[in-house]
Amino acid sequence: MKNAFNADKPIYIQVREQIEDQIINQQLKENDQAPSTNQLVNYYKINHATVSKGINQLVEEEILYKKRGIGMFVAEGARKKLLEKRRQSFTEDYIVTLVQEANKLEITNEDILTYIKKVRGDEK
Incomplete structure (x- = not known):
């Protein structure tokens, strides 16, 4: 986990996203115990x-679930839900803007793919 927070976003969202990242990256798997609130406060x-x-937002979205007196655990299907949510957000935040700008600049779909491959290092 990172110990520095970005001033552009509320801290509770950043804490939440770091737990989400651990689930997406499979550092936390289904039914694994998540860090406790007290652990996160101290860290x-x-x-x-x-x-x-x-x-609590992660609990409401059924990404985590509580076992009374024991702690928080990663819910079944949490990673899949998070991937779907992040992919949708990626499309809205990046792809829509990219396509709009590409249209203005008369960049073809093939050119976009070429640029993406170049950036990812897939094409030399």
């Missing part, structure tokens, strides 16, 4: 309410 040295807000 980041931030307010308990801030951490709880991010964790």
Whole structure:
């Protein structure tokens, strides 16, 4: 986990996204115990309410579930849900803008793919 927060985004969202990233990257797998609120508070040295807000959102979205007296655990299908959500967000945040700009510049679909392959290192 990163210990520095970005000033452009609320901290509770960043805490939440870091847990999401651990699930997506399979550092946390289905039914694994997630870091407790107290662990996150101590690690980041931030307010308990801030951490709880991010964790509670993950519980509401059924990414994490609570076992009373034991802790938080990664829900079945959590990674799949997160991938779907992030892919949708990626499309809205990046692809739509990319296509709009490409249309303005008269860049073809083939050219876009060539540029993407070049950036990813797939094409030399």
